[in-house]
Amino acid sequence: MIELPVIKSLPKAGVLRWGQCPAASHGLVAAELARALQSPVLLLTADTASAYQLEQNLRFFAAELPVRLLPDWETLPYDNFSPHEDIVSERLRTLAELPGMVNGILVAPISTLMQRIAPPDYVRQHSLRLKLGQNIDINRFRLELEKSGYRNVDTVYQH
Secondary structure, three states: OOOOHHHHOOOOOOOOOOOOOOHHHHHHHHHHHHHHHOOEEEEEEOOHHHHHHHHHHHHHHOOOOOEEEOOOOOOOOOOOOOOOHHHHHHHHHHHHHHHHOOOEEEEEEHHHHOOOOOOHHHHHHOOOOOOOOOOOOHHHHHHHHHHOOOOOOOOOOOO
């Protein structure tokens, strides 16, 4: 474990800025910071590529901590197409888990913070959580999915 003197003197709602240091060391320092603070830590990156890279580094250095990514939409405001389904799913998963996050690390590119997000109550009310082995009334479940905008089809081609 690396001893970081700045962590001992960090104020409760402190801000740390790291200058020029090797990219992988950001993940190591952030992992140690999250362990020491025992509260959620928000890490902002300059762009989407560095956010994904930092997330991978953190999964290595902080395997025991929850590491979440709030990815950018990767579309321009006036594009005529929607973001990729994987991005939408990742964002919704992260937003649904954030209110219950007591420790861990949230990584986001700065462009993500410049866009509005759904309120926590809206995300909670419109989230669907299934558990392995859970018993479900298939007809009621199908109706709930249809009310949420899903279509009942024989073969699924999209997320």
